Structure formats: structure tokens, C-alpha cells
Amino acid sequence: MQQQIAAPQHSTQTRTCLIVEDSTFDQERIKRILDKSFKGVFVAVAATIEDARQHMSQYQTSFILLDNNLPDGTGANFAVELAQDPNFAKIPIVIVSDWPTPFMFDKAQSAGVIHVVNKSDFGARYIHAAMNHKVIPKRIN
Template sequence: MTQHAQRCLIVDDSSFDQRMMARAVSKLDRPVDILFAATLDDARQVLALGEIALILLDNTLPDGKGANFALELAEHADWAEIPVIIVSDWPSPFMWQKAKQAGVAHVVNKSEFGADLVARMLPAPAVLQSPPRAGSAARGRCRKKRAPPGRAGPVACHVSGHRHRR
């Protein structure tokens, strides 16, 4: 069995806050690749590469508000299922309302952000296994789940850790 590193995208224009969030992610007991974006445009470019497991999002960015970006993510076919945590210096009631509309997993003050929250929100990692040998009893029958249109590469099925290629 091989556990591949998940990818966490940190969207924040402050290098200090990027490092603070990266330290929390690095405390997890599993491999996580950390990607950074200082603007929403940079975040869109990283997301276009695919396979992001979690987004840590500041609300105040040079090119827009994180809460508005969360609404954009919720409407995007490939990005809507990615858990988002808004990590903000000053969470406002208006930001909370937009976050709720977008299905944001959590809104948290930067001073309260920690590895425990990331651990709860980061989906279980995919574990690649060799397929069962002929004649051996598999735990479940594989029902291949299709990747979204235009998306190539491995897709998950309901059998834990079992992967397919299109």
C-alpha cells in the first residue's frame, strides 16, 4: 500500500500567515504537499492543476474577498467538493453569511487556527493498493465512479483505496 501526499492550498497574501498555516498543516501525521497562492487569480491557476484536498483561505486579498471566492468555488463543477476553511483576522457577520451560502466548512480567527481543525477537515487520504488476486475475496464489489467531464487521471470508487484510470 502506498499513501500519496494530499495537496493543501493556502491562499493568503501575508507570508507570515502562510507560514503559520503551513506549520499547522505540517504537524499532521500524514504527508501533505502545501501549495501557496497570494491572490485569488494565483489560486485559480493552482486549482486548475487539480487534486487539491483542502483550501485554507484568507478573506482579505489584493484582488478580492475570500468569501466571494468561496461562492465561486461552490459553483464550479470541479471545485465545489473541496473543503474550504476561511482563516481571517476579523471575521465579519457579512463574511459569515457568504461563507454559509458557499458551504464553507469553517470560518475561524487566525489566532484560533490550528492543526486539529485541519486534521478534522482534510479528507482521508487515498491509499493505493494492488488489486485483489484472482480467486481472493474482495471486501466489496467495485463500482467505478466516473471522473467529471474533461478530467483525466485516476478516479476513486467506493472500495477503499481502489483506483482506476480512464
């Protein structure tokens, strides 16, 4: 797992974004958007779902930007897993995928994912939505 910044000491104003993305190009693109538009957000990067699990077991995560196609599974299935865990169910998730499909949308919606967006359309407004998302309990059908 890669981390841009060492794990922060959390205060009431510190937010941590976990980027779960295996493409270094896309990792850098998302980090640039975060750095340009949002000051004071610490960024952690995980290239696999297992790396994301390890990060989340050790550090507080404020919101997640999640690719769907990962080496060890799909982001939509990981979102469902998180929605079923009371420790993580309230974390806002945005799926950022090359090829969003109707099946992915349905699974993401059932897990309470706040947005599913194509990587080419991804921008600061989706980060803003995640950072300001009102916590609504996720439901699993």
C-alpha cells in the first residue's frame, strides 16, 4: 500500500481520503484534484482491496474514492462489504470507474454509494459531495 502522507493525528477538522485505485496514473490524477481544490485533506492510497482493508483497520477514513476494477475484486462488492460493517457503513464512497455498468450502479446504490462516475468525468464536485455528505444509513437488499 502506498501513502502520500503519514497517517495524520486526527482533529475535528482533519479529513482523510482513501483512494483505492491500482493505476498509478489515475492515483496521481485524483491526488492532483484533491491537492488543488481541498486543503487539509490527508490522502492515503491503496492499490488493492486488501490494502484498503489494512489501512482502514489502522486509520480513520473520512471518505473513499474507489475504482471498480481492482486486482483482487470489484469496488462495488467492497462497497457492499463496508456497508455491512457497522464500523465503516457511514463512510461516504464515490466509485470512480472506467466503465460504469447498470449492474455496478445497482450494487453501488444498494450499498449507499453516493456517486458512480466515469473517470473522465471525475472532478472536484464529487469530492465536495463526499466531504459534505449527510450520513444516511446504508441499506443492503
